Amino acid sequence: MVVGLCHIRLIARESRSLKNKRAVVKKVTERLKGRFNISVAEVGSHDLWQRAEIGFVAVGVDERTVNSLLDRAVDFVEDLGVAELVDHAIEITHCSLLEDKP
Secondary structure (H helix, E strand, C coil): CCEEEEEEEECCCCCCCCCHHHHHHHHHHHHHHHHHCCEEEEEEEECCCCCCEEEEEEECHHHHHHHHHHHHHHHHHHHHCCCCEEEEEEEECCCCCCCCCC
């Protein structure tokens, strides 16, 4: 099993309040979930009204496929245009929890 994790940082320059920022985060997270069928959550910068940190995860059997999916998701967020993508990191992990069990 291959698990891909992605952490992105966004700046919502148009945002003037936490309420505005929450609307941006909601739009990004809902669109990612709908488009890529991945798990998504706001993972940081909760009290900063122009910054957002979002994490998302994909699971598969092939590293190349999982990495490609996460890359496409990052590009998608950038193309949405609701906030500026300032940083992102992707980590791929191989898990074999049940391989040694009968």
